[in-house]
Amino acid sequence: MLDADFFRRWMAATATAVDREADRLTELDSAIGDADHGSNLQRGFTAVAAVLEKEAPATPGAVLTLAGRQLISTVGGASGPLYGTLLRRTGKALGEDAEVTRDQLAQAFAAGVAAVGQLGGAQAGDKTMLDALLPAAEALASSFQGAADAARAGAEATVPLQARKGRASYLGERSIGHQDPGATSAALLVEALAETARDGGAEA
Amino acid sequence: MSGAPQVGIVLVSHSGPVAEAVAELARGLAAGGVTAPVAAAGGLPNGGLGTSAELIGRAAASVDRGAGVAVLVDLGSAVLTVKAMLAEGDELPENTRLVDAPFVEGAVAAVVTASSGGDIGAVEAAASEAYGYRKT
Structure with a gap:
């Protein structure tokens, strides 16, 4: 079972991964975006880790809802409302249980991913974070590591795609050949989840 | 419509100066009476x-x-942030609407309509209709 502490550790692991990869995310974003993805997410997840430590929400749902809210208020770019909606909707779908199963998380996460699609109006293949999140949500029903692998593969598969959403879409064909920064950071989030599960001894 | 509360207008841009300037422009073009409250969030x-x-x-x-x-x-991100805030339910005043409109023309139409006492529906409609003003 996954408790509030597991979700706090997931968010902390994501903050660490975003810190480590911030330069790479910004570099990817300078190719097809406005070169602020790494620093924006760094600011956002640093604030998330801080607020979770300070307020220590008691349930998995409350941890993710607070984290999402914090991202929306601190990021300053489109990744704020998108990741904020993902976590907040996932948190709301988890309800008020003190502990949840991986299956419950997989279902809630799928609802969160669907909310991201609705907010941004993007679909699979548009070269966005959804290209990592959609396969991850599906694979999470089977295992944490499978979700991480699916997210990473999905992010890498955005390289040959032409962007159809966001600022990168203004580049048209020139967006082809670059890995999408949003899909790349989405893979970091899901990889941090698998890492947290592994370190905490949760089943696969 | 004197005395009745007016609809408030918020202008959200990626740039502080753009939001402030459009607010100023809309107030200026709506002049000639009491202007509806306008705030820039840039x-x-x-x-x-x-x-x-x-x-x-x-x-x-x-x-x-x-x-x-x-x-x-x-x-x-301006569009997505407001949508995400509206979805939350408690971060914006009751009866706040994201209006689908061109930023500058829509702001002028919204402020003029709100200043003349139009309700939120009328303000939204006037701003959205600004998409229809052809320039060629």
Whole structure:
């Protein structure tokens, strides 16, 4: 079972991964975006880790809802409302249980991913974070590591795609050949989840 | 419509100066009486480019007179941030609407309509109709 502490550790692991990869995310974003993805997410997840430590929400749902809210208020770019909606909707779908199963998380996460699609109006293949999140949500029903692998593969598969959403879409064909920064950071989030599960001894 | 509360207008841009200037332009073009409350929420609190939920929330609260608040946005994260805030339910005043409109023309139409006492529906319609003004 996954408790509030597991979700706090997931968010902390994501903050660490975003810190480590911030330069790479910004570099990817300078190719097809406005070169602020790494620093924006760094600011956002640093604030998330801080607020979770300070307020220590008691349930998995409350941890993710607070984290999402914090991202929306601190990021300053489109990744704020998108990741904020993902976590907040996932948190709301988890309800008020003190502990949840991986299956419950997989279902809630799928609802969160669907909310991201609705907010941004993007679909699979548009070269966005959804290209990592959609396969991850599906694979999470089977295992944490499978979700991480699916997210990473999905992010890498955005390289040959032409962007159809966001600022990168203004580049048209020139967006082809670059890995999408949003899909790349989405893979970091899901990889941090698998890492947290592994370190905490949760089943696969 | 004297005495009735007016609809508030919030202008959200990635740039602080753009939001302020469009607010100024809309107020100027609506002049000739009591102007509806207009607030700019541009850029980040530190003055950089971007969208700030904090500034948007503060701007919306400052123009809320109880008749609703119409929010006009430029693009990208401005659109997504307001939508995400509306989905939350408690971060913006009651009866706040994201209005689908061109930023500059829509702002002028919204302020003129709100200043003449139009309700939130009329303000939204006037701003959206600004998409129809052909320039060629």
